[in-house]
Amino acid sequence: MRAKKAGELVYFESDKFSASGLVTHAFCTRKGGISKSPYDSLNFNYRVGDKNKTVYENYKILEEKFGINHHHILTLNQSHGDGILIIDESPENLEEFAIKTKNMEKDALITNKLLIPIAILTADCQPIMFLDRKNRAIGIAHAGWKGTVSRIGQKVFREMSRFYGTSPDDCLVAFGPSIGKCCYEVGEEVIEILKKEFSNWKDFVINRKNDKWNFSLDDLNLFQMTEIGIPRKNISRTNLCTSCNNDFFFSYRKEKGVTGRCLSIIMLI
Numbered sequence: 521m522r523a524k525k526a527g528e529l530v531y532f533e534s535d536k537f538s539a540s541g542l543v544t545h546a547f548c549t550r551k552g553g554i555s556k557s558p559y560d561s562l563n564f565n566y567r568v569g570d571k572n573k574t575v576y577e578n579y580k581i582l583e584e585k586f587g588i589n590h591h592h593i594l595t596l597n598q599s600h601g602d603g604i605l606i607i608d609e610s611p612e613n614l615e616e617f618a619i620k621t622k623n624m625e626k627d628a629l630i631t632n633k634l635l636i637p638i639a640i641l642t643a644d645c646q647p648i649m650f651l652d653r654k655n656r657a658i659g660i661a662h663a664g665w666k667g668t669v670s671r672i673g674q675k676v677f678r679e680m681s682r683f684y685g686t687s688p689d690d691c692l693v694a695f696g697p698s699i700g701k702c703c704y705e706v707g708e709e710v711i712e713i714l715k716k717e718f719s720n721w722k723d724f725v726i727n728r729k730n731d732k733w734n735f736s737l738d739d740l741n742l743f744q745m746t747e748i749g750i751p752r753k754n755i756s757r758t759n760l761c762t763s764c765n766n767d768f769f770f771s772y773r774k775e776k777g778v779t780g781r782c783l784s785i786i787m788l789i
């Protein structure tokens with residue numbers, strides 16, 4: 521994974537995804553937009569209190585830099601669930617479809633159609649991208665602690681396998697920045713679920729004093745990918761904590777819930 525600049529805009533991309541020549545993709549940071557504090561500056565979420573006109577302009581900036589029609593970007597009404605939107609035929613009117621998907625309560629998208637940009641919004645949660653190099657299909661998921669413990673990454677892979685024939689060896693995965701175990705304190709309710717779902721749950725947490733636990737979304741999502749047989753060499757990570765690097769990323773925890781959302785986007789070309 522490497523950081524890149526396009527004018528003022530700073531983003532991350534996976535070298536392996538880029539080398540495939542099959543996709544345009546970016547994990548955006550908060551740099552390069554026009555939103556004012558506390559949404560400064562590249563906020564892509566209309567629902568967090570930022571001015572609509574400003575968010576709209578940020579989407580236009582993205583279009584200028586990446587050549588992605590901003591009316592066509594499919595986002596969801598992310599709900600910390602594990603619902604997956606499968607787009608296996610090109611919508612007749614992509615602009616109208618993009619308006620509909622904004623209200624769909626789901627947390628991941630997959631498609632094998634060209635020129636359909638699929639995107640996830642995050643501030644601490646982990647964005648995960650998938651690319652099947654052989655069958656030319658993509659996926660993107662929003663993995664907060666709820667999505668992660670319910671194995672949303674594995675579910676996206678399974679749906680790609682079912683619909684497009686994706687195999688572990690052909691599947692590239694990229695993990696975007698998320699809150700790290702340095703900063704992500706969780707309560708007993710999360711630990712109880714981890715214990716139930718993962719026999720190796722101790723690999724993904726640090727036990728601090730006074731029954732306080734810190735949890736790594738990144739490590740658990742990585743484990744889930746290797747568990748289903750995706751080779752480690754297929755997986756890219758940034759290993760950047762959104763809270764420690766709050767000047768580059770929106771952080772819901774660090775900014776006490778009042779902040780913008782970063783956009784992660786991928787499109788088959």
Ligand SMILES: [Zn+2]
Pocket residue numbers: 699700701702703704761762763764765
């Ligand atoms: Zn941190």
